[in-house]
Amino acid sequence: xxxxxxxxxxxxxxxxxxxxxxxxxxxxxxxxxxxxxxxxxxxxxxxxxxxxxxxxxxxxxxxxxxxxxxxxxxxxxxxxxxxxxxxxxxxxxxxxxxxxxxxxxxxxxxxxxxxxxxxxxxxxxxxxxxxxxxxxxxxxxxxxxxxxxxxxxxxxxx
Numbered sequence: 001x002x003x004x005x006x007x008x009x010x011x012x013x014x015x016x017x018x019x020x021x022x023x024x025x026x027x028x029x030x031x032x033x034x035x036x037x038x039x040x041x042x043x044x045x046x047x048x049x050x051x052x053x054x055x056x057x058x059x060x061x062x063x064x065x066x067x068x069x070x071x072x073x074x075x076x077x078x079x080x081x082x083x084x085x086x087x088x089x090x091x092x093x094x095x096x097x098x099x100x101x102x103x104x105x106x107x108x109x110x111x112x113x114x115x116x117x118x119x120x121x122x123x124x125x126x127x128x129x130x131x132x133x134x135x136x137x138x139x140x141x142x143x144x145x146x147x148x149x150x151x152x153x154x155x156x157x158x
Contacts, residue, residue, distance in 0.1 A: 024123040036094040044082030102133035
């Protein structure tokens with residue numbers, strides 16, 4: 001069960017109109033016990049320590065720019081999966097993310113029956129608003145790919 005990069009297969013316009021960035025990673029899992037919420041919980045409810053360390057560093061570095069902190073208390077009253085507010089969900093798809101002054105972000109977790117198992121796909125969509133958003137995206141992209149692969153792998157091991 002290996003996480004692999006795949007072509008995004010979502011209607012980006014319907015989920016985040018004007019998205020300038022998208023990527024997707026997929027994983028085959030045995031059985032048919034997962035719905036999208038359970039897959040998203042396995043993926044995002046807990047992060048490896050190195051991911052937590054990166055988020056702590058990110059929060060320190062973005063504070064002078066007035067960007068939202070990951071997992072900020074202001075979102076505590078909302079339905080959350082890990083550090084992300086849930087925007088919508090069905091049994092087959094969960095959409096989480098937020099809008100900020102520099103960019104809007106969505107993570108889409110899809111679960112589909114595939115043979116005797118399931119295909120779990122995590123798609124990321126980003127719409128930047130300004131130079132800060134484009135710079136931020138460029139800086140975090142190498143880390144983003146490592147983080148998503150690591151987090152998605154947790155779906156199979158949970």
